[in-house]
Amino acid sequence: MDTKPKKDQPIAAILLARAHEPDEANRIFTEKIQQRPLFLSASSPPPANARAARRRAQEKKKQQRKKALKPKPLSATQRRKLGLYDVPRAPQKHALFEPLHQLWLRYVREILGNEVYTGGEGAAAKLASADFHGAGVEVVRSGCVSRVGIKGIVIKDSKFAFEVVTRRDQVKLVPKEGTVFRFEVPVPVPGVKAGEGEKEREGPVQGGETPKMVFEIHGEQFQFRSADRASRKFRSHFSKKL
Known part of the structure; x- marks a missing residue:
């Protein structure tokens, strides 16, 4: 049986042939590489809207930064403790x-x-x-x-x-x-x-x-x-x- 690698054979098949028997190498190459399922994320934007998605992500980051820099308003309890509602004598x-x-x-x-x-x-x-x-x-x-x-x-x-x-x-x-x-x-x-x-x-x-x-x-x-x-x-x- 000719075990020499062919010129048009993928590199993955060549490497598997060196480590396994021919039948085992063909099985692994068929199940693990050729028939391997490719899972796509449902949230991935289509190529046409990729630019708009990047812009939305950038705007969201800017808004989060502004919220982080903006101080929180005083509560009613804090205002009363500071005496903001009291008229000085x-x-x-x-x-x-x-x-x-x-x-x-x-x-x-x-x-x-x-x-x-x-x-x-x-x-x-x-x-x-x-x-x-x-x-x-x-x-x-x-x-x-x-x-x-x-x-x-x-x-x-x-x-x-x-x-x-x-x-x-x-x-x-x-x-x-x-x-x-x-x-x-x-x-x-x-x-x-x-x-x-x-x-x-x-x-x-x-x-x-x-x-x-x-x-x-x-x-x-x-x-x-x-x-x-x-x-x-x-x-x-x-x-x-x-």
Whole structure:
């Protein structure tokens, strides 16, 4: 039997013929090499999308790096421990918050628009989602009689209470539950046109009184944080306590 390797014989068959008998070498070559199954990964992208797959992988790595470098935000417990929600005692002066009150008046007139003159359900819906930091507030009714008459500027609008600084530079914590608060917004009076725009002025009109929009809120209906009220939709419903 001729055992010399042929020129067109694969190198694997030649090496097996040197180590095994011819029949055994042919069996091994047939089962292990020629008929060996080739397993393809199901997640392997086709050649046409290989470039897009590489781009997605690179973008994913970049996003993971950004997340690793970005610091985690502080939790509510950590913020309270650091005192981020506390107002320092030194600047608890009524005069210091007067500019904030004037800014709030411009803010509430802007969100009300023409409804500052008419009021109604549209104005109530806008006021329900407004921010009351800097608002001038007065307690008109309360379950605790000693709180009635407290008047000042809201320096903190939390979920369950208003913190108010009075004209005597005292900070009062007024719970919202069982309390009715009154707010007054001076109504701008159209003045005389000058140039291109129309000026607006505030102050006494001919009768000697400044027109104001006065509204009251029931604190029990406002037991939400100001940030939560901005995205919350309020619906009119009957309340037994009103």
